[in-house]
Amino acid sequence: MAQNCLPGMETSAVSVLKRAVELDQSSRFQESLVCYQEGIQLLLDVLKAIKDESKKVHYREKIKGYMDRAEQIKEHLNKVKEEGKYHEQIKIADSATGFSYEALFKPYIREGLTEVWVEDPYIRHVHQLYNFLRFCEMLLKAKCNVKKINLLTSQDEESSSQQESALAEIRQSLQSQDVCLDIKYSSTIHDREIRFDNGWIIKIGRGLDYFKKSKGRFSIGYCDYDLRECHETTVDIFHTKHTKKT
Template sequence: MSHQPFPHANDEEEPPKLEPIISAMKCEQTGHIMEAILLYEESIYKLNQMSEAEPNKKHLCGKYIKVYETRAKQLREQVKSHLQSSRVLDHISIERDSRGKSYQRLFGAYLDDNVKEAHINEPHLTDQNHIRNLLNFLEVLVKNCRYLKYIRLTTRPDPVMPKNQQLILEQIRSDLATGNIQLHYQMDDTLHDRKIVLSSGVVIKIGRGLHYFEASDNSHTLGLCDFDFRKCQATEVDIWKCRAFAKKPKNPGEPQNDVDEASAEAEPNGYSSD
């Protein structure tokens, strides 16, 4: 399959060769719409940088910037229309000091083979308890979603130890890559909303984000591995459902338009035991 920028495939000028552009079109062609939007936006940012650094490419970059801005806008409108048709699936009130509210217990029913990408907005990932919560949620997500291939994590930068935060996220990214799952993370100083958006159309909003468990510095207590044993802080959870943002994975026996791409998409991630 060719990943040349489709709107200008016949132009004599060679298109800018940026990895996010190729990845964005691949994501769109394989049904990973949410990830495609962010990659198009990243491409636009890098094309603007290229235009400033290399004035002789300003006209060429400007032409492609307009193309990708238009495409990203179209995809955002598509996602917006899906969200507008959403309905409430469940509302959960978590009481202070309650137990039995692990990620698996609360969200496991919504994590299945239809989830191909997940977007996690979690503003606070700065201390050890935050990272433990993130890792446990990722374990639940990956274990339940056999066809998961993309995770986009957005958080605030650590104002005290930004390099340490980046090192930890890089380690998580590298580990997920061994299971054929791509993690992209980005920093947003203004991030406030806490939500998890799944490509199956499920949107999870938690008042406290992933961190509704009481923090503990004692590693010799129940709940270190099984979060059902952990005490919770009071919070509210809303789970919504809208139209899916991504195509459902095809069965290997179904006819495919593009054998290589479709076969890769039909394969479970590297963590699946099937």
């Protein structure tokens, strides 16, 4: 590995591990564990590339410290999951960025995920339908094996044909990826909740529609939702042994 790559690798490792510590201190343990694991891997790559023996000793000590903390967090998470008491809250500030679906859901979609339930009354208008499509795309790209997505939403009385047509197209497209989309409508649904069959429950105050409208079609954040500003909302994350199915 070229030595001139080292500064960039070190900078990346420091950035990811700094974020891990911040999340750890904020008791956002599941997210911090993911960052610790990514940062440790980056440091291991740095360790392989450096030649200076004193630096090697320094990095080995750093890696051991981060690995010990990651193991402590993993044990803590396993314990609270077994007890069915896991609860984490993320507060997204007004105009905050960095909260794409990938960023928000990534820590919770790895453990043998095969089925998802989305309850959101506002998958009706065009931008909301695109949000749901992006959520489905995120699941397909994730390290899991989703075979079924269940959507419970309300029907758009003013343009139900557009809503039904869009959802039918999403269903057909998912079918080509060997994923079944089951769609049900409710006139009384108010709660917004996403449930995974690996035990995770994510409740977002605004549902999937927590992004602000882009300032233009050629503005930063139009395509990449990590760069899109968000509305203020709260995300509550739970873990239970058994996910209730409807």
